[in-house]
Amino acid sequence: MWFDRKNPNVLFADRRSETITVTDRSHGNASGTRTIHIAPDTLMDFRAMPFPDETFKLVAFDPPHLVQAGPKSWLAAKYGKLSDNWREDLNKGFAECFRVLEPHGVLVFKWNETQVKLREVLALTPHQPLFGNTSGKKAGTHWLVFMKGTTP
Incomplete structure (x- = not known):
């Protein structure tokens, strides 16, 4: 998702730091x-961020989206599982x-x-x-944009 993760304006956060080798015979x-x-x-952990209120102008929220995944799933290994x-x-x-967005933050x-x-x-x-937009019926990925109001 990031074009330049080394950009000094980007903070990449995850609850894991690891290298995993998984089975993948695709492509x-x-x-x-x-x-x-x-x-x-x-x-x-995205449920309890270690930042003060109103720290960021922009937050990208890309949580895990799998509720079912096998123990050797490379998608679950890469993206996590709910x-x-x-x-x-x-x-x-x-x-x-x-909470961590400034007023009018995105x-x-x-x-x-x-x-x-x-919808769930x-x-x-x-x-x-x-x-927002969708990437089509087959891919099912949605990108949505919210803006924080002036009151929490």
């Missing part, structure tokens, strides 16, 4: 494996994103609705997106 991958490097700038309490987790994640939200429909996720936040 003619001759080795049958794929190595994934997860190397965030900051280790954190917990059994995913509704509560995403509700807290949205609340944290808006939240860019990415969601793939392969397993959970976007949007029901977890009182905020309404300003606009």
Whole structure:
């Protein structure tokens, strides 16, 4: 998603920092494996961000979107997997994103609705997106843009 993760204006955060090798035979991958490097700038949980209120002008929220994935799934290894309490987790994640945004700050939200429909996720936040797009019925990825008001 990031064009330049080394940009000094970007802070990449994840709850994991690890290198994983998983089975992947897609796209003619001759080795049958794929190595994934997860190397965030900051280790954190999106449900409890370690930043003061109103820290950022822009937040990109790209939470895990899988609720079902096998123990050797490379998608789950790369992107993570939602917990059994995913509704509560995403509700807290949205609340944290808006908490750390300055007034009139922008939240860019990415969601793939392969397993959970976007409408179910949007029901977890009182905020309404300003606009967004989808990448088509087959891909199911949505990009939505929210703006924080002047009151929390």
